[in-house]
Amino acid sequence: xxxxxxxTPSQTIGPFFxxxxxxxxxxxxxxxxxxxxxxxAGAVYDGAxxxxxxxxxxxxxxxxxxxxxxxxxxxxxxxxxxxHGRFSFTTLKPGPAQGPDGTLQAPHANVTVFARGLxxxxxxxxxxxxxxxxxxxxxxxxxxxxxxxxxLFARDEGDGSYRFEVRLQGEGQTAFFDV
Amino acid sequence: xxxQTAGEAAGHPPYLYPDYEGTRLRAPxxxxxxxxxxxxxxxxxxxxxxxxxxxxxxxxxxxEGEPLGERIIITGRVLDGGGRPVRGxxxxxxxxxxxxxxxxxxxxxxxxxxxxxxxxxxxLTDDEGRYRFxxxxxxxxxxxxxDNAWRPAHVHFSVFGSSFRSRLITQMYFPGDPLFEHDPxxxxxxxPRARQRLISAFDLETTEPEWALGYRFDIVLEGSEATxxxxxxx
Numbered sequence: 001x002x003x004x005x006x007x008t009p010s011q012t013i014g015p016f017f018x019x020x021x022x023x024x025x026x027x028x029x030x031x032x033x034x035x036x037x038x039x040x041a042g043a044v045y046d047g048a049x050x051x052x053x054x055x056x057x058x059x060x061x062x063x064x065x066x067x068x069x070x071x072x073x074x075x076x077x078x079x080x081x082x083x084h085g086r087f088s089f090t091t092l093k094p095g096p097a098q099g100p101d102g103t104l105q106a107p108h109a110n111v112t113v114f115a116r117g118l119x120x121x122x123x124x125x126x127x128x129x130x131x132x133x134x135x136x137x138x139x140x141x142x143x144x145x146x147x148x149x150x151x152l153f154a155r156d157e158g159d160g161s162y163r164f165e166v167r168l169q170g171e172g173q174t175a176f177f178d179v
Numbered sequence: 180x181x182x183q184t185a186g187e188a189a190g191h192p193p194y195l196y197p198d199y200e201g202t203r204l205r206a207p208x209x210x211x212x213x214x215x216x217x218x219x220x221x222x223x224x225x226x227x228x229x230x231x232x233x234x235x236x237x238x239x240x241x242x243e244g245e246p247l248g249e250r251i252i253i254t255g256r257v258l259d260g261g262g263r264p265v266r267g268x269x270x271x272x273x274x275x276x277x278x279x280x281x282x283x284x285x286x287x288x289x290x291x292x293x294x295x296x297x298x299x300x301x302x303l304t305d306d307e308g309r310y311r312f313x314x315x316x317x318x319x320x321x322x323x324x325x326d327n328a329w330r331p332a333h334v335h336f337s338v339f340g341s342s343f344r345s346r347l348i349t350q351m352y353f354p355g356d357p358l359f360e361h362d363p364x365x366x367x368x369x370x371p372r373a374r375q376r377l378i379s380a381f382d383l384e385t386t387e388p389e390w391a392l393g394y395r396f397d398i399v400l401e402g403s404e405a406t407x408x409x410x411x412x413x
Contacts, residue, residue, distance in 0.1 A: 007260065008376050008398045009368045010191045011350040012201070014335060016283040020273035020299035021337060024229060047204040060224050060343060068222055076224040100217035114348055117201030119192035119367050121348065123214070143212055168205050176207050177214035178184045179344050179401075 010120040015054050017114075018080060022056070026078040029059075029091040036064065038160040040126060041088035044081050044113060047169030051085025054116050057166070059089055059126075061109035066095035096133045106133035106140065108152075113166055123177045126164045127152050148175045184211055189401060190373030198363035200324050220402050223343035231269065236302035238272075238314040239295075246296035248277025248315030250391040253334065253351070253379065256308040258397065259341050260404035264308025270398075271301045271337040272312055279318030279332075288320050313391065319358055331358035331365060342402030351396045352378045 013021075030037050040059070044052040056078065063073040075094075079087035091109070099105040108125045127134060134140060143149040151174045154162035167174050187193055194206035239245055253272075257265040275281050275298060278290040282297050296315065304310050317332045333350040340346070352365065359365050368374045376399070385393025 006373060006376065006399065007189050007191070007401050008347065008349055009373045010186070010347060011335075011364060011368075011377065012199075013337075013348050014350075015285060016275075016281040017273060017335065017337075019282060019297065020271055020301075020335070023299070047206075047208075050204075052205065058346075069224070074224070100215070105218075110343060112346060115205060117199070117203075117205035119194060119196060119199065119202060119206075119364070120186055121346065122194075122207060123219075139212075139214065139218060148212075169208055173207060173209070176211050177219070178186065178211035179214050179216075179219040 012116055012119050013056060013114040015116045017056065022078070022080045026076070027087075027089050029074065029077045029089060032090050034092070036092055037090050038093050038162060039088060039090055040109070040154060040162045040164055041086065042154075042164035042166065043085035044087070044115070044166045045085060045168065049170070051081070051083070052115055052168065053081055053083045053085055055081040055085070055087070056114045057081065057087040058112040058114075059091070059109045060112070061091065062094040062097045064092050064095045066097040068097070093128065099138055103138050104133055104136060106131050106137035108137075111164075111166070113168075115168075118168075122166075122168065122174075123179060124166065124174050125152055125177075126154050126162070128162065129153050129156050143175060147172075151175050187369070190368065190370050190376070192367035192369070196363060196367040198325075199367055202367075219344045220342050222341065223345055223402075224339055231301050231303050233302075236300055236310075236312050238274075238298060238300045238312065240313075241297055242295040244295045246276065246293050246315050248293075248296075248318075250313070251316050252311065252313055252385050252387065252391050252393045253396055254309065254311040254385055254393065255379075255396040255398060257304050257310060257338060257340065258308055258399050259345060260399070260401050263403070264306070265304055265340045265345070265400065266306050266308060268304045268308070268341075269301065269337075269339045270304060270310045271299075272314075272334050273299045274314065274317040274334040275320055277315050277318050279320030290318070290320065316353070316392075319356075324363065329358050329361065331356040331362050336398065338398055338400065340400035340402055342400075344402035345400035347398070347400055349398070350377065353394065354378055354381055
């Protein structure tokens with residue numbers, strides 16, 4: 001290999017990934033018949049407020065007990081977006097997960113979005129309204145801008161349905177993380 | 180000048196690179212929220228999907244006949260930020276055919292489709308972090324980013340590592356491509372040394388006589404940088 005050591009740089013997913021990455025349905029982390037199944041659905045929008053129809057959204061989350069990558073529940077999901085920018089997952093509500101230094105993180109799912117025009121993925125989290133642990137969550141607490149913090153919360157639409165919008169740019173831009 | 184993100188400092192492209200037109204309305208603006216390492220460098224999905232078969236790594240044997248084009252082998256290792264091999268990590272690839280055409284329905288480039296080539300493959304890394312694909316060399320193709328815009332030949336890679344931070348999607352290029360200097364996606368990686376890490380190396384050892392040319396492409400992921408990246412040479 002040429003070049004000095006260091007991480008391999010990211011490049012855009014481009015527009016032609018569907019056959020390779022979305023040939024298997026990975027939107028159902030549990031069966032919709034699961035008694036505790038919830039649905040997280042939403043859409044991805046660009047800086048003009050237009051839907052992004054060629055994005056890929058991945059989630060990575062703990063199970064109801066706050067454990068990542070258990071035998072019964074992989075915690076990983078992947079969804080394309082349709083012509084209206086929409087994606088959806090059928091999953092379980094994650095439990096509070098152990099954070100560093102014994103802190104407790106409020107229930108959340110890690111969200112990654114890839115798209116044509118994104119040279120690198122964007123990373124965010126979806127949190128759930130009304131959780132007691134939200135008040136103690138170290139990451140939420142680190143975001144002083146209240147409106148920015150609010151972008152991390154899904155809207156509870158009842159019946160186990162949550163809505164989560166991803167705004168890549170402009171007014172209401174989602175809180176994205178620098179890792 | 181916007182604040183440089185940790186990703187840019189590591190050699191990743193910025194979100195906004197106006198020469199690549201697609202970034203203009205999709206790049207996040209302003210400062211990102213710092214996600215402390217302790218929260219991001221946690222075990223991540225190493226394996227995002229169901230069974231992976233050995234045959235999935237040979238893109239020349241997915242149809243009745245053999246695809247047209249220059250048969251090649253692409254192999255390399257997937258390493259984490261500490262230089263350790265990623266074992267059992269999922270590597271997914273997709274690419275245009277030898278004429279520069281994707282099977283994707285939205286690809287309108289008037290170059291021929293190849294009935295014997297779909298251009299998608301996957302495999303799992305072995306205990307040394309090694310992966311290996313057999314395919315044909317993809318062709319360059321035009322796109323509408325600017326006047327007379329052409330993408331250098333490339334293979335898309337999607338890789339999982341040991342940490343949530345490791346997740347990477349990138350593109351592998353071929354050495355000496357004259358289109359490099361004209362391609363804003365390649366040029367979006369601002370550090371020329373980092374750019375070199377996107378280019379595979381021709382490898383005579385990987386090359387199989389009378390059969391296929393070999394290219395090496397090692398992938399270094401972020402995350403788990405607990406040990407020094409490179410041990411000093413004796």
